[in-house]
Amino acid sequence: ENRALTQHTLAIQEDERRRLAQELHDELGQSLTAIKVMTVTIEKRDIAKQTGIAQSTQQIVAICEHLMSVVGSMMQQLHPLVLTELGLKAALDELIAHWQQRHNLAIAFISPIDIDSLPAHLSIHIFRMVQEALTNVVRHAKASEMVIEFSCDATHQLHLVLKDNGQGCDTLQMQKGFGLLSMRERVRSLQGDFHIHTAPAQGLSLSIHIPL
Ligand SMILES: Nc1ncnc2c1ncn2[C@@H]1O[C@H](COP(=O)(O)OP(=O)(O)OP(=O)(O)O)[C@@H](O)[C@H]1O
Ligand SMILES: [Mg+2]
Incomplete structure (x- = not known):
């Protein structure tokens, strides 16, 4: 419920x-x-x-x-109008450029797959998740680097990793926010898996698997 x-x-x-x-x-x-x-x-x-x-x-x-x-x-x-007009890749490029300019954060965007050819209904979910992860990094992580990496495996799953080299946090003492919760729910609604790996001083990494 x-x-x-x-x-x-x-x-x-x-x-x-x-x-x-x-x-x-x-x-x-x-x-x-x-x-x-x-x-x-x-x-x-x-x-x-x-x-x-x-x-x-x-x-x-x-x-x-x-x-x-x-x-x-x-x-x-x-x-993001650019998402519907130019596709996910362009929308993410723009989002990343926006954050890099405003904050002292080096963002590596790695995507060996053509994310524009992903099913259309996935784009807004993926865009929102990257947007939330970026917001969290700037807000909580004190990180200097972030990696956004897409890949696709043999079982036909999309894999998205969003990780930073910041201060991380203790998962047991993590504050409850709407951001990570809504990410989990987005992934769940797509029948995927969502994992958070973090520890104090170890950065934070979000690992998302979505069946295609
Ligand atoms: N990249 C990160 N590095 C360190 N701590 C993080 C990171 N991302 C999230 N956290 C921790 O996890 C908590 C929950 O994150 P979440 O995004 O759910 O909520 P929030 O960002 O505090 O608020 P909002 O509802 O606006 O997203 C944060 O308050 C923060 O303590
Ligand atoms: Mg948040």
């Missing part, structure tokens, strides 16, 4: 994220664009040039552009 509840929660969460991304796009994105266009129009008027108003309008345009990029990255986190 608990499991059904978690899976239901996951589905609601995904719907909600899509709705929020849409709202950000439609409301904030369009209003910012409108403000920017109007400001540029004002900037071009002679009166603006004569009175020094043009300086302020340039600042408004710069702020709009900054906010547009913030909204863009929020939308991307909420619902």
Whole structure:
């Protein structure tokens, strides 16, 4: 019953994220664009040039552009359009580049298999799991390196390893969060296996097997 509840929660969460991304796009994105266009129009008027108003309008345009990029990255986190448009590989590349830029973390992305040819329903699950693992590494691990490795074995299972070289944790004293729990439930809903290997000062490694 608990499991059904978690899976239901996951589905609601995904719907909600899509709705929020849409709202950000439609409301904030369009209003910012409108403000920017109007400001540029004002900037071009002679009166603006004569009175020094043009300086302020340039600042408004710069702020709009900054906010547009913030909204863009929020939308991307909420619902990765690139996933549906360009596929899992491109979405993960973008996600990894995003985290590497912002944090002092070297991420090795190893994939000898063509992950874009995986069954479509797997992509959002895999994307969310990598996203959660990255968030956890940055939040809890104090790691300098992370490995994201896909492979496929003879029994036709997809194997995904997400590991870091950080401080790890004591599995017995692990805090209960929604992140690892929802990963476990995602894998379970795909009839797969999920294992966490960690110990203090030994980093943390997540091992995921999903039948294809
Ligand atoms: N890469 C990691 N290195 C060290 N400890 C970790 C790592 N990932 C998770 N943990 C530990 O496991 C706990 C549970 O992780 P989980 O992702 O489930 O929850 P959370 O990140 O605390 O919160 P959230 O629900 O927002 O994900 C964390 O609080 C942290 O103590
Ligand atoms: Mg977490």
